[in-house]
Each structure stands twice: as C-alpha cells, then as structure tokens.
Amino acid sequence: MPVEFIGMIGTRDVSETRPPSGPVVDPDYTRRFAQAHEQAGFDRILIGYGSSSPDGTQVAAHVAAHTERLGLLVAHRPGFVAPTLAARTFATLDQFSGGRVAVHIITGGHDAEQRRDGDHLPKDERYQRTDEYLDILTRSWTEDEPFGLDGTYYRFADFHSEVKPAQQPRIPLYFGGSSAAAYRVGGKHADVFALWGEPLAETAEQIASVRAAALAAGRTTPPRISVSFRPILGATEEAAWERAHGILDTIRSRGAAGSFVGSRRDILPTGPGAQPQNAGSQRLLAAAAKGELHDRALWTAPAAATGAAGNSTALVGTPETVAQALLDYVDIGVTTLLIRGYDPLEDALDYGRELLPLVRAEVARRDRAAGAGSTGTDSTGASSTGAGSADARVAVAGAR
Incomplete structure (x- = not known):
C-alpha cells in the first residue's frame, strides 16, 4: 500500500x-509554508497544538482556502471544549475543505502545560476522559438520531448535529502517545497511531503494544502506524553529517529553543537526573542514552540536546541513505511518515525533490511485486520484503 507522508507547519x-x-500569526508565511508542502507532494500537514499557540482550526481554514488537495491534520487536546462542539467544528471544517480534515488527538503529557488551559486532571484520568470524549465525537459524526450521555466526564441530552463530515463514515482519527494508557485508548479509537522516531527494535515493540491493545478492544483491523523523524540531508554522507553537527551545535548554544507550537519552557527536564513527564520523551532519552547512532541512520543527539521536547530524532545521510532508513520502518509495519526539518520551509521543498520520490518509487515497486505474487503483505498492508535487501538498495538508488 502507498506510504503516507505528513509534514508540519507553523504560522x-x-x-x-x-x-x-515575524508576527506570531503571519498569514502570508503560513500560506507559503502550506503551499510548499503541497508542491513537494506531501499528503497532509500537521498543525500543532500548544497552550500559547494560534488556534489550529483557524489555521487549517486559512490553509484550506489557499491549497487544493493538501490534507489537514489538526492537533486537538480533548477536555478544553465540549466534544459535541468539537464534532461540529471539525465537521464544518471538513465540509468547507472538501473532505481534507483529519484530527490528531493529543491527550497531554505535561501537567504544567495542561494547567495553562485550566486542566488539572492527572494523566491517567486525562486518558479516561479522552476515551469518553472520542466515543462522543465518533457518535456525533456517525449517528443520525439524537442521543445523550450521563458519563463520568460529560453529561448532555438530546444532542444532534445537523452538520456531518464530508468524509464518510467519519473524519479520520490520529492518536499520539507512548504510555500503556495511550496504547489502550489509541488502540481502541485510532485510525493511525503516531509514534516518535525510536530505533527499529523499540518501534517494533511499540507497534506490537498498539496492535495488542486494538485486539483487546475488539478490533479486527489494528490502527495504521505513523513514525516521526527530522531528516538531515546532504549530497554526500560527509556533507550530511557536517550539516547535522552544525545543527546540533546551534541547538546546544541556544538552549531551550522554541518550536512551531510555542516555547519549550516548563516541559523540559530540569535538575540532575530529571526526566520529562511524558512517556514519549522518556523513551527518546533512553534511546539517546544507549548511543547517538542507531540502525542505518537514526541520530539521537538532537533529542538529548533538547530534552526530547517533541519529535527530535534525526535521520542523517544522503537522500538514498535516508530513504532506505525510512523504508526500514515501512518493513516493520509503518504506513505513515511524519517528517520536518530544521529549516522548515526550505527543507520541505528539499524533501519533495530529493526524498519523497525515492521512498514512493520503492514502495510502488514492492506493491507491483506483491501484486504479481512475489512478496506477501502483513496485516497492515505493508510489504514484507526484508529490510536492507540488496534489491531495495538498488531500487532506491535507481529512483533518484
């Protein structure tokens, strides 16, 4: 099956x-940033969420008005607006955008960040609330008759939404997290379960956990899997690593830098031996503690330098090397690749020229071979061709 590529934009x-x-909301830059991803051939762009960042649905509406086919993945934290209102908001946006919306559910892993928006529930309860929230969201999009709920976190009666999504039966749900609670709730609800870029063995363990949770929830088809990376490309291996170390030096000199979704203050670990609250960051730091370089091209030094505040592991090398590294993840069941650069707009265009065509050409070759009966597929539809095979390397090199 074709691999899905997701980028990420800010305002x-x-x-x-x-x-x-520039200003916090720069409409012209936002438009150019989104159009760069469309030009580069990305399937979707993620619009992030932060307690101090611009509203993602408004950003998505602006982007939708200035693009033609680009999908919109809007990050959303349950708990700050009623799920009945959120259902109508996203359904309306889906109608106006021509069915291009998906929602990325982020329950929230940092207590201080949650409190800025008035959420004082502990983490485990936040996931329980997300479970109930997503039940309501799905019913709002799919049920024609009014319904009510006397739940643990939400109570309402006789609710009915006249606006339904353009996509049927509903808007796709992406879900992020790396804790047992995240596996449980995301395994139940997610169409795509999103992970940060860990080494292959650890990623395979997480995929197994997600699939086990989906099976426990009674699902016969597990969520597809997304993994996030920060590719650093160069014309040669030496040039790529020279650029990578320059990026690392800049990160270290700047300290707790910002991101698309605001300042990193209060979500970075502080003090000797301090650990971030969220399991995803803890896992990235654990991988970094084992070594800077893993597998074919995974570089964990940026995660260590930033306290793993976000998707911060890199893939370093020539386009051919990084393409094959991405295909290694496809080989273990990954179907979606979320990539973004340190020079955000410029890197998106470079990925479109140098990286996406290589990966897509090899995935298409494998699909053709599978159709001819020469390979099998696993339950996700991803090719079961062995990672790092000589044939794959030749195909990737030839696709450039």
Missing part, C-alpha cells in the same frame, strides 16, 4: 535552530 518562521521571525 511563523521558527525552529529549534532559528529564532522567531
């Missing part, structure tokens, strides 16, 4: 290596 020029430029 101004900023990254871990670049200080903010």
Whole structure:
C-alpha cells in the first residue's frame, strides 16, 4: 500500500535552530509554508497544538482556502471544549475543505502545560476522559438520531448535529502517545497511531503494544502506524553529517529553543537526573542514552540536546541513505511518515525533490511485486520484503 507522508507547519518562521521571525500569526508565511508542502507532494500537514499557540482550526481554514488537495491534520487536546462542539467544528471544517480534515488527538503529557488551559486532571484520568470524549465525537459524526450521555466526564441530552463530515463514515482519527494508557485508548479509537522516531527494535515493540491493545478492544483491523523523524540531508554522507553537527551545535548554544507550537519552557527536564513527564520523551532519552547512532541512520543527539521536547530524532545521510532508513520502518509495519526539518520551509521543498520520490518509487515497486505474487503483505498492508535487501538498495538508488 502507498506510504503516507505528513509534514508540519507553523504560522511563523521558527525552529529549534532559528529564532522567531515575524508576527506570531503571519498569514502570508503560513500560506507559503502550506503551499510548499503541497508542491513537494506531501499528503497532509500537521498543525500543532500548544497552550500559547494560534488556534489550529483557524489555521487549517486559512490553509484550506489557499491549497487544493493538501490534507489537514489538526492537533486537538480533548477536555478544553465540549466534544459535541468539537464534532461540529471539525465537521464544518471538513465540509468547507472538501473532505481534507483529519484530527490528531493529543491527550497531554505535561501537567504544567495542561494547567495553562485550566486542566488539572492527572494523566491517567486525562486518558479516561479522552476515551469518553472520542466515543462522543465518533457518535456525533456517525449517528443520525439524537442521543445523550450521563458519563463520568460529560453529561448532555438530546444532542444532534445537523452538520456531518464530508468524509464518510467519519473524519479520520490520529492518536499520539507512548504510555500503556495511550496504547489502550489509541488502540481502541485510532485510525493511525503516531509514534516518535525510536530505533527499529523499540518501534517494533511499540507497534506490537498498539496492535495488542486494538485486539483487546475488539478490533479486527489494528490502527495504521505513523513514525516521526527530522531528516538531515546532504549530497554526500560527509556533507550530511557536517550539516547535522552544525545543527546540533546551534541547538546546544541556544538552549531551550522554541518550536512551531510555542516555547519549550516548563516541559523540559530540569535538575540532575530529571526526566520529562511524558512517556514519549522518556523513551527518546533512553534511546539517546544507549548511543547517538542507531540502525542505518537514526541520530539521537538532537533529542538529548533538547530534552526530547517533541519529535527530535534525526535521520542523517544522503537522500538514498535516508530513504532506505525510512523504508526500514515501512518493513516493520509503518504506513505513515511524519517528517520536518530544521529549516522548515526550505527543507520541505528539499524533501519533495530529493526524498519523497525515492521512498514512493520503492514502495510502488514492492506493491507491483506483491501484486504479481512475489512478496506477501502483513496485516497492515505493508510489504514484507526484508529490510536492507540488496534489491531495495538498488531500487532506491535507481529512483533518484
């Protein structure tokens, strides 16, 4: 099956290596950033969520008005608006965008960040609330008759939404997290379960956990799997690593830098031996503690330098090397690749020229071979061709 590529945009020029430029909401930059992803051939763009960031649905509406086919993945934290209102908001956006919306559910792993928006529930209860929230969201999109609920976190009666999504039966749900609670809730609800970029063995363990949770929830088809990386490309291996170490030096010199969704303050670990609250960051730091370089091209030094505040592991090398590294993850069941750079807009265009065509050409070759009966597929539809095979390397090199 074709691999899905997701980028990420913000409303101004900023990254871990670049200080903010321009106003917090720069409509022209936002438009150009989104159009760069459409030009580069991305399937979707993620619009992040932060307690101090612009509203994602408004950003998505602006992007939808200035693009033609680009999918919109809007990050959303349950608990701050009623699920009945959220259902109508996203359904309306889906109608106006022509069925291009997906929702990325982030329950929230940092107590201080949650409190800024008035949420004081502990983490495990937040996941329980998310479970109830997503039940309501799904029913709002799919049921024609009024319904009510006397739940643990939400109570309402005789609710009916006249606006339904353009997509049927409902808007796709993506879900992020790396804790047991995240596996349980995401395994039940998610169409795509999103992970940060860990080494292959650890990623395979997480995929197994997600699939086990889906099976326990009574699902016959597990969620598809997304993994996030920060590719750093160069014309040669030496050039790529020279750029990578320059990026790392900048990160270290700047300290707790900002991101697309606001400052990293209060979500970074502080003090000797301090650990971030969220399981995803803990896992990235654990991988970094084992070594800087893993598998074919996974580089964990940026995660260590930033306290793993976000998707912060890199894939370093030539386009051919990084493409094959991404295909290694496809080989273990990954269907969606979320990639973003440290020079955000420029890197998106480079990925479109140098990286996406290589991965897509090899995945298409494998699909053709599978159709001819020469390979099998696993339960996700991903090719079961062995990672790192000589044939795959030749195909990737030839696709450039």
